Amino acid sequence: MSLTSALSSAMSGIRAVSRGSEIVSGNIANANTPGYARRTLSISSDSTGPAIGVRVNGVVRHVDQQIINDRRLAAAETGYRNDTTTALTRIEDLIGTPDQIGSLAARVADFEQSLITASSRPDATERLTAVAFGAKDLAQSINAVAQGIQDTRSQADRSIDAQVTRLNDALKGVETLNAQIVSTNSSRVNASALEDQRQLLIDEISEMVPVRLVARDHGAVALYSTGGTVLLEGRAAELGFEPANTVTPYESIEDGTLSGLTINGVSINTSSTNGRLRGGTLIAQFQIRDEIAPNAQSQVDALARDLVERFEDSSVDPTLGVGDPGLFTDSGDPLDTASETGLANRLSLNALVDIDQGGESWRIRDGLGAAAPGDAGDASLLIALTDVLSTTRPQASGDFGPSSLSVEGIVASLSSQIGSDRLREDRQLSFASAQLNELTQLALADGVDTDAEIQALMVLEQAYAANARVLSTVDEMFDTLLRI
Known part of the structure; x- marks a missing residue:
């Protein structure tokens, strides 16, 4: 040499x-x-x-692309289960458990106890007043549960809007990085830093919408949802959504009062079972807004309907005429079965016995339609009110099964249903989190030592x-x- x-x-x-x-x-x-x-x-x-x-x-x-792909899918599943579990936990907390002060079950028990106490001394005004306040507390507790459910829907609607904005920005970012990577590779310059940035953006996208990555020429990639929707093929797709900000019980995606999702102007299915973007945090919020919360709302509305029906029965209170509202009302009106939706939000104590509205507590003892106070020692109506509260009867609405239930039984069934759904989602979350942790460790093992x-x-x-x-x-x- x-x-x-x-x-x-x-x-x-x-x-x-x-x-x-x-x-x-x-x-x-x-x-x-x-x-x-x-x-x-x-x-x-x-x-x-x-x-x-x-x-x-x-x-x-x-990079081990297969591990990264699997980790992304696990992250999407974890995010999905975390969001649904959080929503169910919030609804479960709103309903509460019998041992919690202020829970629905506790309010029913307090109301029933106030009726029993008043029955023993029907002449005691303070005991009749306690019945009125107990009934009002129960109605307001049902109002609070219903409002909390609608707040959950509103929060989900706002989250959808924010995620759609993030998703559009991230897809545009990947589109831009694709072009830069192709240009850099064509110039025989190292594009690793650009690929790192693109990987982070795809990770963010996949948490909202689980994606499959397909390699293209010169280092570019295409993105498809696991449901088959094209999110990026050369150009990024554009998602559209119109936020409602505040969601009421009377709005739904089915009747068009709530916005669905569009891709390049075309409406797509957003259901949790066969939606084309299912599996990530975006569809989780749609499920909360359009499935989980409305189902809970319908159950609480059914509870409210049962209460109104029980106490506006003239066989319980003979002083009530046809069409007269009972102890519990629909914003002061009798029950209209055609307007059951949102009834839990409108449930209120009859103004005739509402002390805060100038009502008179003696009407609980003598009848809402009584012209004047009756025999102060007559506890027959109070006993009838107590009995109707605990009487089991088939449910005209809601999903409580074929069994006849008392008011306490309806509340217990409602709490059990929500708790069971939450527990199921929690188990799925634990599995998804464990899977994500394992795949994250595998990805880290291929990282920098x-x-x-x-x-x-x-x-x-x-x-x-x-x-x-x-x-x-x-x-x-x-x-x-x-x-x-």
């Missing part, structure tokens, strides 16, 4: 070592950077010229020293030749 060949070989080695050191340093510095993939330098022997040296082929970005990188850096230092020694030796030999 000639001196010039040795010099050229050593110089190419130093250049490769310098580039390798830069990559290793970058790996160590970004070991905990989200989306960063470990890089290595690809080198080979260069014998194309008169001298043998080291050729730098490029930078290799190490700082110990291995330091070892690689030591090898590079040795290679640098060897090449530097060759340069020094060649320099000494040139000096010797020049002195001859």
Whole structure:
């Protein structure tokens, strides 16, 4: 080997070592950077010229795409289950359990106890007043549950709007990065940093809508939802949604009063079972707004209807005429079965006995339609009110099964249903979280190992020293030749 060949070989080695050191340093510095993939330098022997040296082929970005794809799907499932579990937990908390002060079951028990107490001393005004307040507390508790359910729907609607905006921005970002990566690769410049940014954006997209990634030419990618919808193929799809901000019990996606979802102006199915974007946090919010909360609302409305029907029966209170509202009313009106939707929000105590509205508590003892106070010692109506509260009867609405239920039984069934749904979702969440954790650990195992990188850096230092020694030796030999 000639001196010039040795010099050229050593110089190419130093250049490769310098580039390798830069990559290793970058790996160590970004070991905990989200989306960063470990890089290595690809080198080979260069014998194309008169001298043998080291050729730098490029930078290799190490990712296990299958693990990343599986992790994304697990993250979408975890986000979906987390959102539905949170919504069900909130509704469950609104209803409460019998041992909780202020729960629906506790309010029913308090009301029943106030009736029993008043029955023992029907002449005691304070006991009759306690019945009125107990009935009003029960009505207001049902109001609060219904309003909490609508607040959950409103929150879901706002979340959908925010996620659609994020999703559109992220898809546009991937489209832009695709173009930059193609351009960079065409110029034979390393595009790893751009690919890291794109991976982060796709991770964000997949949490909202689980996606499948398809590689395209020159480093570009296409994105499809697991339901088959094209989200990015060259150009990004545009999702559309019109927020309602405040959702009422009378609005639904079926009657068009609530917005659905569009892709490039075309409406798509947003159901949790066969929706084309199902599986992520976006459809979870649609499920909360359009399925979970409305189902809970219909059950609470059925409870309100049962209360109104029980106490406006003239066989219970003979002083009531046809069409007269009973102890519980629909905003002061008698029950209209055609307007059951939202009844839980409108449920109220009859103003005739509502102390806060100037009502008179003696009417609870003598009848809502009584012209004047009757026998102060007559507890027959109070006993009838107590009995009708605990009487079991088939339910005209709601989904409580074929069994006959008392008011307490309806509340218990409602609480049990919501609790069972929440428990089922919680189990699914635990499974999805465990799966996500395992896949995350697998992805991290393929990431940057700082110990291995330091070892690689030591090898590079040795290679640098060897090449530097060759340069020094060649320099000494040139000096010797020049002195001859």
